[in-house]
Amino acid sequence: MKRRQFNKLVTGLAAGVCLSALSTLSAQAADPLKVGFVYVGPIGDHGWSYQHDQGRKSVEAEFGDKVQTTYVENVAEGADAQRVIYNLAKTGHNLIFTTSFGFMNPTLKVAKQFPNVVFEHATGYKMAKNLGTYISKTFEGRYVAGYVASQVTKSNKIGYIASFPIPEVIRDINAVQLALNKYNPEAELKVIWVNSWFDPGKEADAANAMMDQGVDVILQHTDSPAAMQAAERRGIYAVGQASDMSSFGPHAHLLSVVDEWGPHYIRTVKAVMDGTWEAKANVEGMKEGSIVIPGFNESIPADVVTHAKELIAGIKDGSVYPFAGPIKNQAGELVVAEGERLNYEDLEKMNWYVEGITSEIPK
Incomplete structure (x- = not known):
């Protein structure tokens, strides 16, 4: 039942690891980038999930028809989360954000199955070549x-x-x-x-x-x-x-x-689009405008x-x-x-x- 735990500064992971798959994404520039969001609560909670969805809307406003976003709300942490994340990856989503600590292990498992998809997990610490993390202070x-x-x-x-x-x-x-x-x-x-x-x-x-x-x-x-x-x-x-x-x-x-998630989501989408995305731990607070x-x-x-x-x-x-x-x-x-x-x-x-x-x- 754990959620937004603080990012662990993972050692042994080369900083600045870029996905080889990003070149493929660049080649598909004519197609919209499909971006998926997985929420632990309803978007009408007027709290955590609501604010993440405001960030999703910021992505749509910033990139217009260059992106196509999808969200799934009220996702239970555990096996159900893995099924939802897998389905998003299977249906052609190039970038997937999972927004609860209990989604960490399911996200990692799916990321290993889809090495050409970029994943970012909110509040966890486990990472991979195609999986980064983010949290606000x-x-x-x-x-x-x-x-x-x-x-x-x-x-x-x-x-x-x-x-x-x-x-x-x-x-x-x-x-x-x-x-x-x-x-x-x-x-x-x-x-x-x-x-x-x-x-x-x-x-x-x-x-x-x-x-x-x-x-x-x-x-x-x-x-x-x-x-x-x-x-x-x-x-x-x-x-x-x-x-x-x-x-x-x-x-x-x-x-x-x-929590202002829009700036981080916009930066991440842009990085995936231009091929500069890196798997890293993003820790942001008042200085960065995230709190x-x-x-x-x-x-x-x-x-x-x-x-x-x-x-x-x-x-x-x-x-x-x-x-x-x-x-x-x-x-x-x-x-x-x-x-x-x-x-x-x-x-x-x-x-x-x-x-x-x-x-x-x-x-």
Whole structure:
């Protein structure tokens, strides 16, 4: 059930490996490039899959009749995913994007069967000559959201609705807690695991349970706007996930951490078209425009917005890094010393909480 786990910096794979099949694709320039997308949820989730589909639409807008796109939604991770990916490759798709961590092994298996097809997998780490990976650094946006939450809370109780206990989710929770530690050490982060990426009923129940406990700001690592809608009904703040969720809670919406997949998809399609595509790990964040915070609730104090924007600017220029030391773990042990930073290899396998979180990671 794992999904968007952080890309592993794979060693032993020659950087810049180009596909011999790309020459064949160039020779077929008169035909549209067939591009397939595989989504774990519905495109109407208004979260993860919705935003990937917006990226697909960006490809169509950019290339017009030079491309032909196909998407398959609500694909279960596992055997069903392998069948869907295989069918896309079998029906002449030249480039296939698979957008959930649980699609990693099925994508690799199909890539071996179709060496002349280009594959890219979101959030995994396994690669091949015709299989690359890509991920966005959502933890950058979570850190900014954690700072804003730390300043607007009145109860000092912040809620986080989590999907599955995989490194991507754990490190984003940690990014929020690190912001709380720095800007409001009195604030408490409550985490509820719903074991689903998209289940509006469970997400709403988790939000209501948190609010019953006094939480007045809710963040989420799930894909529906149910938590935002629940917050709107009960007059508290919430942070949108993956897409701009402001329309679901005009008063509740504090900000949204938005994934912008369009630029990466456009670059990849262009590279396949001109024969320059390489199998590599693409790791992108605010600097590259892959993580965006479109705006802030007008009720947020001006000085808080100003500092949030300064944090964003600092993340972009490298002067601000959420996982810079000193950082202690939940047991109070120093794991990142002053002046050091956790690298991507550390983050992609993160399985521990930082100091300040009182709950335990589910086994």
